[in-house]
Amino acid sequence: MLITEIATKARVSPATVSRAINQPQLVAAESLARIRAVMQQHNYVPAPLNRRRGPKARLPEQRRIGVWFVGARANNPSLNWFQDQLLQVQSTDPRYRVDLRVLFSNTPDELPRNLAGERLDGVIVQGMEPSADCLAKLRELPHVWFMTRRSVSYPGDYVEPNNEENGRMAAEYLHERGHKAVAVITTDPEYSAIVRRNRAFVERAGELGMAVHSVLGAANPGVSYLEISPLNGESDALVKRLLDCTPKATGLYIPVDHFCGAFFRALREAGRKPGRDFEAILGNYNPIIYHNLDHSPAAIDINLPMLVRKVVDHLLWRIENPAVGGRIGITISPRMLTRGTSP
Numbered sequence: 001m002l003i004t005e006i007a008t009k010a011r012v013s014p015a016t017v018s019r020a021i022n023q024p025q026l027v028a029a030e031s032l033a034r035i036r037a038v039m040q041q042h043n044y045v046p047a048p049l050n051r052r053r054g055p056k057a058r059l060p061e062q063r064r065i066g067v068w069f070v071g072a073r074a075n076n077p078s079l080n081w082f083q084d085q086l087l088q089v090q091s092t093d094p095r096y097r098v099d100l101r102v103l104f105s106n107t108p109d110e111l112p113r114n115l116a117g118e119r120l121d122g123v124i125v126q127g128m129e130p131s132a133d134c135l136a137k138l139r140e141l142p143h144v145w146f147m148t149r150r151s152v153s154y155p156g157d158y159v160e161p162n163n164e165e166n167g168r169m170a171a172e173y174l175h176e177r178g179h180k181a182v183a184v185i186t187t188d189p190e191y192s193a194i195v196r197r198n199r200a201f202v203e204r205a206g207e208l209g210m211a212v213h214s215v216l217g218a219a220n221p222g223v224s225y226l227e228i229s230p231l232n233g234e235s236d237a238l239v240k241r242l243l244d245c246t247p248k249a250t251g252l253y254i255p256v257d258h259f260c261g262a263f264f265r266a267l268r269e270a271g272r273k274p275g276r277d278f279e280a281i282l283g284n285y286n287p288i289i290y291h292n293l294d295h296s297p298a299a300i301d302i303n304l305p306m307l308v309r310k311v312v313d314h315l316l317w318r319i320e321n322p323a324v325g326g327r328i329g330i331t332i333s334p335r336m337l338t339r340g341t342s343p
Contacts, residue, residue, distance in 0.1 A: 003017045003018060003021075006035060006038050006039060006042075006044065009038045010031070010034040010035045010037075010038045011034065012031050012034070012035060016031055016035070017035055020032050020035040020036070021046045025093060025095060061097070062097040062098070062099060063097065063098055063099070063121045063122065063316060063319060064098075064099045064101065064118070064119065064120050064121050065098055065099070065100060065101070065120060065121055065122045065123065065124065065312070065315060065316075066100070066101040066102070066103045066112075066115070066118060066120045066122075066123045066124070067082050067083075067100065067101075067102050067103065067123075067124045067126060067146075068103040068104075068105070068112055068115075068123050068124065068125050068126065068127075069102070069103070069104050069105075069126055069127045070105055070107075070108050070125060070126070070127035070128040070129070070130055071105070071106065071107060071108060071127045071128035072104050072105075072106075072127055073104065073106070074104040075104075076104075079102070081304075082100075082102075082124075082126070082308065083100060083102065085304060085305055085308040086098065086100060086308060086312065088305065089305065089308060089309055089312070096312060098312060098316075101118050101120065103115060103118070103123075107128075108128040108129060108130050108131050108134065109131045109133070109134065110134070111134055111137060111138075120141065121142070121319050122141065122142035122143060122144075122315045122316070122318060122319045123138065123141055123142070123143040123144075123315075124143070124144055124146045124311055124312075124315055125143055125144070125145050125146060125156075126145075126146045126147055127149065128149060129145075129149060129150050129151055129154060135155065135156070142315060142318040142319045142322055143156060143157075143315075143318075144156065144157045144158065144159060144311055144314050144315045144318060145157065145158035145159070145160075146158070146159055146160070146307070146311045147159075147160055147161070147193075147307070148160050148161060148163060148191075148192055148193035148196075149191070149192050149193070150192070151192070155327060156327060157314060157318060157327060157328045157329065157330075158327075158328075158329050158330070159307060159310050159311040159314055159329075159330045159331075159332070160307075160329075160330075160331055160332070161193070161302040161303070161307065161331065161332055161334060162331040162332060162333050162334060163193050163196035163197045163200070164196055164197075164199075164200040165200070165333055165334060166197050166200070166255070166283050166300050166302070166334050167184075167196070167197040167198065167199065167200030167201035167202075167203075167204065167253070167255070167283070168200050168201070168204040169300055169334065169336060170197075170201050170253040170255075170281045170283060170300060171200075171201050171204035171205040171208060171210070171253070172204065172208070173281050173298060173336065174205070174210070174251035174253065174279070174281060175205070175208040175210060177251065177279060179210065179249075179250050179251030179279065180210060180211065180247070180250075181210060181211040181212075181213070181245075181247040181248060181249045181250060181251070182205050182210050182211070182212055182213070182249050182250075182251035182252070182253065183212070183213040183214070183215050183242055183245060183249035183251070183252055183253070184197075184198050184201050184202065184212070184213075184214055184215070184216075184252075184253045184254075184255065185215045185216075185238055185242060185252055185253070185254055185263065186198065186215075186216060186217060186254060186255050186256060186259075187216075187217035187218075187234055187238075187259050188217060188219075188256075189216040189217060189219060190219045191256075193255070193256070194255050194256060197255040197283050198214065198216075198255060201253050201255070202214065210251075211247050211249075213242070213245040213249050215238055215241050215242050215245070217234050217237075217238060218234070234259070235259060235262040235263045235265070235266040236266045238263060238266070239263065239266040239267055239270050239272075240270075243270060243272075249278070250277070250278055250279065251278070251279055251280075251281075252278055252279070252280040252281070253280075253281055253283065254280060254281070254282050254283060255283035255284070256283060256284050257282045257283070257284045257285070257286055257289050257290070257299075258286075258289065260280075260282060260289065260293065261289060261292060261293055264280075264293060264294055264295070265294070268294065274294075274295045274297065275295075279297070279298075280297040280298075281297060281298040281299065281300065282297055282298070282299040282300065283299075283300050284299070284300070284301075284302060285299040285300065285301040285302070285337060298336070298337060298338055299337045300334045300335070300336060300337070301334055301335045301336075301337050302332070302334050303332050303333070303334055303335055306332050307332050310330055310332060314328070314330060
Protein backbone atom coordinates (compact mmCIF):
# COMPACT_ATOMS: atom_id res chain seq x y z
CA MET A 1 0.00 0.00 0.00
CA LEU A 2 1.33 3.46 -0.90
CA ILE A 3 1.57 6.41 1.48
CA THR A 4 -0.69 8.39 -0.89
CA GLU A 5 -3.40 5.76 -0.51
CA ILE A 6 -3.14 5.85 3.29
CA ALA A 7 -3.37 9.64 3.13
CA THR A 8 -6.54 9.52 1.04
CA LYS A 9 -8.27 7.05 3.33
CA ALA A 10 -7.20 8.91 6.47
CA ARG A 11 -8.15 12.32 5.01
CA VAL A 12 -4.69 13.83 5.50
CA SER A 13 -1.79 14.79 3.26
CA PRO A 14 0.99 12.35 2.31
CA ALA A 15 3.40 14.56 4.26
CA THR A 16 1.30 14.03 7.40
CA VAL A 17 1.43 10.26 6.88
CA SER A 18 5.22 10.49 6.54
CA ARG A 19 5.44 12.43 9.81
CA ALA A 20 3.12 9.92 11.50
CA ILE A 21 5.59 7.15 10.57
CA ASN A 22 8.83 9.00 11.28
CA GLN A 23 7.93 11.74 13.78
CA PRO A 24 4.56 10.85 15.35
CA GLN A 25 4.99 13.38 18.16
CA LEU A 26 4.50 16.15 15.57
CA VAL A 27 1.09 14.90 14.38
CA ALA A 28 -2.24 15.91 15.93
CA ALA A 29 -3.75 13.09 18.00
CA GLU A 30 -6.93 12.77 15.90
CA SER A 31 -5.01 12.62 12.61
CA LEU A 32 -2.50 10.14 14.04
CA ALA A 33 -5.33 7.87 15.22
CA ARG A 34 -6.97 7.85 11.77
CA ILE A 35 -3.65 7.13 10.03
CA ARG A 36 -2.83 4.24 12.36
CA ALA A 37 -6.34 2.82 11.98
CA VAL A 38 -5.96 2.76 8.17
CA MET A 39 -2.49 1.19 8.46
CA GLN A 40 -3.82 -1.50 10.79
CA GLN A 41 -6.85 -2.17 8.59
CA HIS A 42 -4.60 -2.83 5.58
CA ASN A 43 -1.82 -4.57 7.54
CA TYR A 44 0.63 -1.86 6.53
CA VAL A 45 3.99 -2.11 8.32
CA PRO A 46 6.51 0.72 7.71
CA ALA A 47 9.94 -0.20 6.43
CA PRO A 48 12.81 -0.37 8.97
CA LEU A 49 14.07 3.06 10.02
CA ASN A 50 17.32 2.84 8.07
CA ARG A 51 15.42 2.13 4.84
CA ARG A 52 12.82 4.89 5.15
CA ARG A 53 12.74 8.00 3.08
CA GLY A 54 11.88 11.40 4.45
CA PRO A 55 12.80 13.03 7.78
CA LYS A 56 14.07 10.89 10.63
CA ALA A 57 13.33 11.58 14.25
CA ARG A 58 16.39 13.07 15.91
CA LEU A 59 16.75 13.81 19.58
CA PRO A 60 17.46 17.48 20.27
CA GLU A 61 20.51 18.69 22.14
CA GLN A 62 20.19 18.44 25.90
CA ARG A 63 19.71 21.82 27.55
CA ARG A 64 20.55 22.86 31.09
CA ILE A 65 17.75 25.07 32.40
CA GLY A 66 16.85 26.51 35.77
CA VAL A 67 13.57 27.21 37.54
CA TRP A 68 14.02 30.26 39.75
CA PHE A 69 11.52 30.54 42.62
CA VAL A 70 11.63 34.21 43.56
CA GLY A 71 10.73 34.93 47.17
CA ALA A 72 11.01 31.37 48.44
CA ARG A 73 13.19 29.54 50.92
CA ALA A 74 15.63 26.98 49.57
CA ASN A 75 14.84 23.27 49.77
CA ASN A 76 11.12 23.79 50.32
CA PRO A 77 9.53 20.41 49.43
CA SER A 78 6.23 22.08 48.49
CA LEU A 79 7.99 23.59 45.48
CA ASN A 80 8.91 20.23 43.94
CA TRP A 81 5.79 20.34 41.77
CA PHE A 82 7.62 21.71 38.72
CA GLN A 83 10.20 18.93 38.81
CA ASP A 84 7.44 16.34 39.24
CA GLN A 85 5.51 17.70 36.25
CA LEU A 86 8.62 17.83 34.08
CA LEU A 87 9.52 14.25 34.94
CA GLN A 88 6.08 13.15 33.78
CA VAL A 89 6.54 15.03 30.52
CA GLN A 90 9.99 13.53 29.96
CA SER A 91 8.70 10.01 30.62
CA THR A 92 6.28 10.26 27.71
CA ASP A 93 8.22 12.41 25.25
CA PRO A 94 11.95 11.89 24.58
CA ARG A 95 12.24 15.34 22.97
CA TYR A 96 12.33 16.99 26.39
CA ARG A 97 16.02 16.46 27.03
CA VAL A 98 16.37 18.88 29.91
CA ASP A 99 18.77 18.94 32.83
CA LEU A 100 16.82 20.91 35.45
CA ARG A 101 18.27 23.01 38.24
CA VAL A 102 16.08 24.60 40.94
CA LEU A 103 17.13 28.05 42.17
CA PHE A 104 15.86 30.20 45.04
CA SER A 105 16.14 33.76 46.27
CA ASN A 106 14.53 35.20 49.40
CA THR A 107 13.51 38.48 47.81
CA PRO A 108 12.90 39.84 44.29
CA ASP A 109 15.91 42.14 44.69
CA GLU A 110 18.53 39.38 44.63
CA LEU A 111 19.64 36.78 42.13
CA PRO A 112 20.14 33.16 43.24
CA ARG A 113 23.61 32.74 44.72
CA ASN A 114 24.42 29.73 42.53
CA LEU A 115 23.07 31.20 39.27
CA ALA A 116 26.46 31.94 37.73
CA GLY A 117 27.96 28.59 38.70
CA GLU A 118 25.17 26.53 37.12
CA ARG A 119 26.09 27.56 33.54
CA LEU A 120 22.49 27.52 32.43
CA ASP A 121 21.17 27.80 28.89
CA GLY A 122 18.00 29.49 30.11
CA VAL A 123 15.79 30.21 33.14
CA ILE A 124 12.10 29.89 33.97
CA VAL A 125 11.09 32.56 36.49
CA GLN A 126 8.32 31.78 39.00
CA GLY A 127 7.05 33.45 42.16
CA MET A 128 7.43 37.16 42.85
CA GLU A 129 8.40 39.40 39.97
CA PRO A 130 12.16 40.10 40.00
CA SER A 131 13.24 43.70 40.40
CA ALA A 132 14.28 45.74 37.38
CA ASP A 133 17.95 45.45 38.42
CA CYS A 134 17.72 41.64 38.55
CA LEU A 135 16.01 41.49 35.16
CA ALA A 136 18.73 43.71 33.71
CA LYS A 137 21.37 41.26 34.95
CA LEU A 138 19.43 38.44 33.28
CA ARG A 139 19.38 40.22 29.93
CA GLU A 140 21.96 37.94 28.33
CA LEU A 141 20.37 34.75 29.65
CA PRO A 142 17.16 33.57 27.90
CA HIS A 143 14.32 33.57 30.39
CA VAL A 144 10.53 33.15 30.45
CA TRP A 145 8.09 34.19 33.14
CA PHE A 146 5.83 31.36 34.31
CA MET A 147 2.36 31.39 35.89
CA THR A 148 0.41 34.33 37.24
CA ARG A 149 2.15 36.99 39.32
CA ARG A 150 3.77 39.20 36.73
CA SER A 151 2.79 42.85 36.45
CA VAL A 152 1.31 44.27 33.25
CA SER A 153 4.59 46.09 32.64
CA TYR A 154 6.77 42.96 32.90
CA PRO A 155 9.03 43.25 29.83
CA GLY A 156 9.80 39.61 28.97
CA ASP A 157 8.11 36.54 27.50
CA TYR A 158 5.56 34.75 29.65
CA VAL A 159 3.43 31.60 29.84
CA GLU A 160 0.45 31.64 32.18
CA PRO A 161 -3.07 30.30 32.78
CA ASN A 162 -5.96 32.18 31.22
CA ASN A 163 -7.32 33.66 34.43
CA GLU A 164 -10.03 35.71 32.77
CA GLU A 165 -11.44 32.59 31.12
CA ASN A 166 -11.36 30.88 34.52
CA GLY A 167 -13.61 33.51 36.07
CA ARG A 168 -16.02 33.56 33.13
CA MET A 169 -16.32 29.75 33.15
CA ALA A 170 -17.22 29.80 36.84
CA ALA A 171 -19.93 32.43 36.35
CA GLU A 172 -21.42 30.55 33.39
CA TYR A 173 -21.39 27.26 35.31
CA LEU A 174 -23.30 28.73 38.27
CA HIS A 175 -25.75 30.45 35.92
CA GLU A 176 -26.42 27.17 34.11
CA ARG A 177 -27.07 25.55 37.50
CA GLY A 178 -29.87 28.05 38.13
CA HIS A 179 -28.31 30.33 40.76
CA LYS A 180 -29.72 33.86 40.96
CA ALA A 181 -27.26 35.26 43.50
CA VAL A 182 -23.58 34.33 43.64
CA ALA A 183 -20.46 35.30 45.53
CA VAL A 184 -16.74 35.23 44.88
CA ILE A 185 -14.83 34.38 48.05
CA THR A 186 -11.10 34.47 48.59
CA THR A 187 -8.21 35.38 50.81
CA ASP A 188 -5.27 37.36 49.36
CA PRO A 189 -7.33 39.64 47.08
CA GLU A 190 -4.25 41.43 45.71
CA TYR A 191 -2.68 38.26 44.30
CA SER A 192 -2.73 39.05 40.57
CA ALA A 193 -4.30 35.74 39.48
CA ILE A 194 -7.14 36.28 41.94
CA VAL A 195 -7.62 39.89 40.82
CA ARG A 196 -8.09 38.76 37.22
CA ARG A 197 -10.34 35.82 38.05
CA ASN A 198 -12.48 37.90 40.41
CA ARG A 199 -12.92 40.72 37.91
CA ALA A 200 -13.87 38.37 35.08
CA PHE A 201 -16.31 36.48 37.32
CA VAL A 202 -18.05 39.63 38.55
CA GLU A 203 -18.34 41.07 35.04
CA ARG A 204 -19.69 37.87 33.49
CA ALA A 205 -22.11 37.19 36.36
CA GLY A 206 -23.47 40.71 35.95
CA GLU A 207 -23.90 40.19 32.21
CA LEU A 208 -25.87 37.02 32.96
CA GLY A 209 -28.20 38.90 35.29
CA MET A 210 -27.07 37.40 38.60
CA ALA A 211 -26.64 39.37 41.81
CA VAL A 212 -22.93 39.30 42.71
CA HIS A 213 -21.19 39.68 46.08
CA SER A 214 -17.44 40.00 46.60
CA VAL A 215 -16.32 38.53 49.92
CA LEU A 216 -12.59 39.18 50.11
CA GLY A 217 -10.05 38.66 52.85
CA ALA A 218 -7.43 41.08 54.10
CA ALA A 219 -4.70 42.21 51.72
CA ASN A 220 -1.19 40.94 52.43
CA PRO A 221 1.18 43.35 50.67
CA GLY A 222 4.66 41.98 50.01
CA VAL A 223 3.67 38.32 50.41
CA SER A 224 5.42 36.07 47.93
CA TYR A 225 2.32 33.86 47.42
CA LEU A 226 4.60 30.85 47.04
CA GLU A 227 3.75 29.81 50.57
CA ILE A 228 0.26 31.09 51.29
CA SER A 229 -1.10 30.45 54.76
CA PRO A 230 -4.38 32.21 55.63
CA LEU A 231 -4.57 33.83 59.05
CA ASN A 232 -6.31 31.87 61.79
CA GLY A 233 -10.00 32.71 61.89
CA GLU A 234 -10.06 34.25 58.41
CA SER A 235 -12.37 31.56 57.06
CA ASP A 236 -14.78 32.16 59.95
CA ALA A 237 -14.79 35.88 59.14
CA LEU A 238 -15.41 35.21 55.45
CA VAL A 239 -18.33 32.89 56.26
CA LYS A 240 -19.88 35.48 58.57
CA ARG A 241 -19.65 38.15 55.86
CA LEU A 242 -21.08 35.74 53.28
CA LEU A 243 -24.08 34.93 55.47
CA ASP A 244 -24.76 38.65 55.94
CA CYS A 245 -25.10 39.18 52.16
CA THR A 246 -28.49 40.11 50.74
CA PRO A 247 -29.82 38.54 48.58
CA LYS A 248 -28.43 35.27 49.91
CA ALA A 249 -25.74 33.81 47.63
CA THR A 250 -26.30 30.15 46.80
CA GLY A 251 -23.57 29.87 44.13
CA LEU A 252 -19.99 30.30 45.37
CA TYR A 253 -16.82 30.81 43.32
CA ILE A 254 -13.53 30.18 45.16
CA PRO A 255 -10.78 31.30 42.72
CA VAL A 256 -7.94 29.44 44.47
CA ASP A 257 -8.23 26.34 46.58
CA HIS A 258 -5.54 26.56 49.25
CA PHE A 259 -8.02 27.69 51.95
CA CYS A 260 -11.21 25.98 50.76
CA GLY A 261 -11.00 23.11 53.25
CA ALA A 262 -11.05 25.53 56.20
CA PHE A 263 -13.76 27.59 54.50
CA PHE A 264 -16.08 24.62 53.90
CA ARG A 265 -15.51 23.51 57.48
CA ALA A 266 -16.52 26.97 58.73
CA LEU A 267 -19.64 26.84 56.56
CA ARG A 268 -20.53 23.44 57.98
CA GLU A 269 -20.06 24.72 61.54
CA ALA A 270 -22.42 27.59 60.66
CA GLY A 271 -25.07 25.02 59.72
CA ARG A 272 -24.73 25.34 55.94
CA LYS A 273 -24.64 22.17 53.84
CA PRO A 274 -23.47 21.73 50.23
CA GLY A 275 -26.30 20.87 47.87
CA ARG A 276 -28.94 22.18 50.27
CA ASP A 277 -27.70 25.70 51.07
CA PHE A 278 -24.94 26.34 48.55
CA GLU A 279 -23.05 25.03 45.54
CA ALA A 280 -19.40 25.86 45.00
CA ILE A 281 -16.96 25.83 42.13
CA LEU A 282 -13.19 26.04 42.65
CA GLY A 283 -10.94 28.03 40.32
CA ASN A 284 -8.09 25.58 40.83
CA TYR A 285 -7.71 21.81 41.13
CA ASN A 286 -5.08 20.41 43.46
CA PRO A 287 -5.70 16.66 43.93
CA ILE A 288 -4.15 16.65 47.41
CA ILE A 289 -6.52 19.38 48.57
CA TYR A 290 -9.54 18.27 46.55
CA HIS A 291 -9.67 14.68 47.73
CA ASN A 292 -9.52 15.78 51.36
CA LEU A 293 -12.64 17.96 51.12
CA ASP A 294 -15.88 16.90 52.77
CA HIS A 295 -17.70 16.99 49.41
CA SER A 296 -16.82 17.08 45.71
CA PRO A 297 -17.53 20.51 44.21
CA ALA A 298 -17.01 21.36 40.56
CA ALA A 299 -13.54 22.68 39.80
CA ILE A 300 -11.67 24.43 37.04
CA ASP A 301 -8.33 22.79 36.31
CA ILE A 302 -5.69 25.27 35.11
CA ASN A 303 -4.09 22.46 33.05
CA LEU A 304 -0.70 22.45 34.78
CA PRO A 305 0.85 19.67 32.64
CA MET A 306 0.18 21.69 29.48
CA LEU A 307 1.50 24.86 31.15
CA VAL A 308 4.77 23.10 32.03
CA ARG A 309 5.11 21.75 28.49
CA LYS A 310 4.50 25.18 26.98
CA VAL A 311 6.92 27.05 29.21
CA VAL A 312 9.70 24.52 28.56
CA ASP A 313 8.92 24.57 24.83
CA HIS A 314 9.01 28.35 24.75
CA LEU A 315 12.22 28.63 26.75
CA LEU A 316 13.91 26.14 24.41
CA TRP A 317 12.66 28.19 21.46
CA ARG A 318 13.95 31.39 23.04
CA ILE A 319 17.35 29.75 23.62
CA GLU A 320 17.48 28.94 19.90
CA ASN A 321 16.18 32.37 18.87
CA PRO A 322 17.74 34.93 21.21
CA ALA A 323 17.71 37.71 18.62
CA VAL A 324 13.95 37.66 18.00
CA GLY A 325 12.64 40.92 19.44
CA GLY A 326 9.41 41.78 21.18
CA ARG A 327 7.56 40.18 24.06
CA ILE A 328 5.75 36.92 23.43
CA GLY A 329 2.90 35.92 25.73
CA ILE A 330 1.19 32.53 25.81
CA THR A 331 -1.96 31.76 27.80
CA ILE A 332 -3.37 28.27 28.36
CA SER A 333 -7.11 27.65 28.64
CA PRO A 334 -8.40 25.86 31.76
CA ARG A 335 -10.59 22.75 31.77
CA MET A 336 -13.91 22.29 33.52
CA LEU A 337 -14.19 19.34 35.88
CA THR A 338 -17.69 18.35 36.86
CA ARG A 339 -18.45 17.25 40.39
CA GLY A 340 -16.58 14.18 41.52
CA THR A 341 -14.42 13.91 38.40
CA SER A 342 -10.68 14.32 37.91
CA PRO A 343 -8.48 15.12 34.89
